[in-house]
Amino acid sequence: MTGSQGFFERAFSLASLPSKPEALRGIRVLELATRIFGPATADYLGEFGAEVIKVELPGTGDLMRYVAPEGFYWQEISPAFLPQNRNKLHVGVDVRLPEGRDLFTRIAEKSDVVVENLRAGTMDRWGIGYRQLTENNPGLVYAANSGFGQWGPYAKGRASYDATAQAVSGMSAITGFPGHPPVRVGLWIGDFTGSLFSAIAILAALAARRRTGEGQLIDLAQAEALIRALDWTWLYADITGRDRERAGNRDVTFPPSGIYRCADGFVAVSARDEAERAALANTLGVSTATAEAVASFAAPRTRAEIVRAGEEAGFSAAPVQGGRDQYHNPHLRARGTVWELDDPLYGRIDEFGPVPKLSESPGRIKWTAKPVGYHNEEVFGGLLGLSGEEREELERKKVIGQWADVPGSRPPRGAAAGPADRGKKEGTSR
């Protein structure tokens, strides 16, 4: 281990992580959002210490709770709901009712950030949009995430999902194989990429607020986020007058870099510069490394053999990993990218950890998603100071509430109603 390697192993040691400060401590984020694009934005901020209050409709809550892979629920919750809803306080409020709107407004007055992903203009119509909420809180940073933006020809009530963005942006048209249909990326990449763009703008807006005290409105359309991420597509179209073609698994900028079939799966072979191309050609025993030569080299060899050959010769290679490879990957666990969480309600649950590793104020997963309205008492009692009687009255009027008795919404079987483990500190355990 070199000197710098030792320094980094110490600086990023997971053992010392819980004792380090959180960068966004003191930032309160109020989330009124569903699915991914919205919840993931707040989740990314929550990983670094922001307090996120997630508002859901009493009863069924965020409809993402019912997106369950192959209909599978674990301890009454969908594994697809968890990754974008960690470290949050879950409250159930019907903001369409006047008293619900009032509760939401009162929490917003005590918040630094609002994140929403409703159809454009909905929040304003409900009286809880940017214009209304900033009347008493001019420092509020308000992120309006949507498919097509808050204004413009396509903004009028047009709904969008991740794949709408993949489709209309042009991303799908350049993904896949020549002569075959365009390919939708097999995950909600438009949502998660959009969420990251949104979280970046929120942090930039908070930096501006540190100087001026002023908040602002952020209007981010997920299709537009993907347009920004299509690298040379637009210059190419403009200069040649042609569409960029689908190139399958070849990266046409760095031939013959690409993904190749090998004996035990698939492997990426990469030669980004002249030295790597020469090393690759040398390994292949040819004068110029072609895709055909790489394919025949890879076919009888395993992923590990090809990676090793690259390390010895001076080109680069890496396995095409799936979820199983990642889950069992010691490197990802040592980095907290696969995060081992001891959740107070669900027990041991492994999740994706924070992506950027920070040496002084690292991110962390403190608890995973909870049933609808699980933290009503903390938020309405603690933050807003409502008495038990006031809360009961609001519950009776169905302004606030907790989970419906269905999988996806309710607590695990055997758990007491409400946060039974309230005395137990929700914290990181590794």
Added chain:
Amino acid sequence: MSGFEEWAKEATYPKNAEEKPEALPGVRLLELSPGHFGGMVAASVLGEFGAEVIKVEPPGGDPARSFAPEGITIAGTGLPFLSEARNRKFVTLSLETEEGRGIFRRLAATSDVVVETVGCTRMDSLGLGYEALSRENKALVYLTLSTYGAFGPDAGRRVTDSDILCQALSGVPYVTGDPEENGPGRDYQVPTRTGNWHGWFAQGLWGAFGVLVALAHRAATGKGQVVDVAGAEAMMKFVDYNITWMHTAGRERQRTGRFDPAVFPYTYIRCKDGYTFIAAYNNEAFESLMHIIGRPELANDPRFCTGPDRTRIENEKDLHAILEEWSGSRTAEEILREIEEYTSKKSGHGAAVVTGRVNRPLETLSEENWWERGCFSRVAGTVYGGLLLAAPPWKMSGTPPRIRSVCRKPGADNDEVYSTRLGMTGEEIISLHARGVL
């Protein structure tokens, strides 16, 4: 236009951005990302919000300038570099010389952020690692981008970072593309990369995010730190519930092509003029869609009654074929209009029938919407002419991001940066240049 829409447009109109302040004025960023697109993305994003970005290139120019798909260049620079080289000052500096390394240290000492993609070990051996730089500048935020990250068992692996490596390790190709059917897969029935450099974009975006988090911490404490982003992990974060499903069910996500394990219909269907996306996966929306295609009885078909029924693979295939029977005789635009006409009378879950044409890039460019929204900018430059660029996607009322300048030649800003920032005289600069340091 509703009152809110009108107000929001006025408040966030990108063409008014120049009259407004920026979010990150005074943040000085030093970029060292030779031959690396992810590092450029990280610096660009911060630059779009107002950070002053100084890009350090070797005296011959950044190797990334020669990235040239189909061999296309403008005045010797390829399209990828031109697309991302916005909002920068371009200086040259040879880190092969002791003098050059000394100048880099002086630049870093007066910077808030360093972005590097050459690797911590290499930076350390040059005397430019975080430990060395932070000794002079305790508040420095140091972003390092690599394939595997700066620590952990694989951190020492010998690779030159690239988009394809980040993609392969992320798990995105693993779940993208057509599955094999009936025996050995055809050439296209394989794990499929995204056509764009999404691996490098995700890496750069997470880098910018990490820097902003670190700047927040610095504002509170005065302390800088290292931000370590592994490209492999950047897009991995986007692979939905891969890890939680493995943990809770021991199942990993597979490649399902047109089909989806959790929501259906949520797919592309062939139409008269190409392909369009169609989604209607909750019960109410599905019923709406069946009305729209003139098959209301299918809402009660035992194959399609509930979400779990609709996400059984054989039923997904049946439903896909039924949808294409309908869509084949319509254009994407006609499908959009039929759906909007129906859903505009609905509200709530029943309105969640969603569509959008699978646009080729030229089709996206031909749609007025994106131009009106300021998504594209044609920016004039002295060296490379006017360049069509994807603009910053955020519309912001207070401190909107913007493109201030486009690509220039290596060293174009040597005089300005070295004289104003480091106080060098013209003679010194000429001498350094003559000796190959600049």
